[in-house]
Amino acid sequence: MMSLIDSLQQFLNMGGDVLWIIFGISICLWSLIVAKFIYFKQTYPLQLSKWLSEWKSQPNKHSQKSLYIRESIISEAKINMSKTVSTIKMLVALCPLLGLLGTVTGMIHVFDVMAVTGTGNARAMASGVSQATIPTMAGMVVAIAGLYFSKLIEQRVSDETHHLTDLLQY
Secondary structure (H helix, E strand, O other), X not given: XXXXXXXXXXXXXXXXXXXXXXXXXXXXXXXXXXXXXXXXXXHHHHHHHHHHHHHHOOOOOOOHHHHHXXXXXXXXXXXXXXXXXXXXXXXXXXXXXXXXXXXXXXXXXXXXXXXXXXXOOHHHHXXXXXXXXXXXXXXXXXXXXXXXXHHHHHHHHHHHHHHHHHHOOO
């Protein structure tokens, strides 16, 4: 376990400070994604049954009041299901930008080495090149995986909203 942590720390150090930021953002992103899946597995079914019982308790389902209650239930459900989706999408969009920032800072490091030692020291330039490419790769990997799960969650919100709309017959 310690060798895994040491390897991770060494990898993060190779990518520079920006890679540490990408790592922190990826932890936040995956925490939100997992929390949303837990919400759909545990919390949402309880809320759904509460909303359905609230709708079934309406004596006249064809009145204007019932229509407003139905719209209110659907809106509340959509808001609850979509709570962290915009934050997830923002974190996904931020990762490639941070990867680009890592590229720029790594290239600045390469140019600093070139200014001090000249163009002949390939070993010194290689650390800057790896510092430039690792955050780019990490930012893209996190963003691509996060984009997939972001779309999966959005699709689930849409499907559950339509399902609820069908269950609350007016």
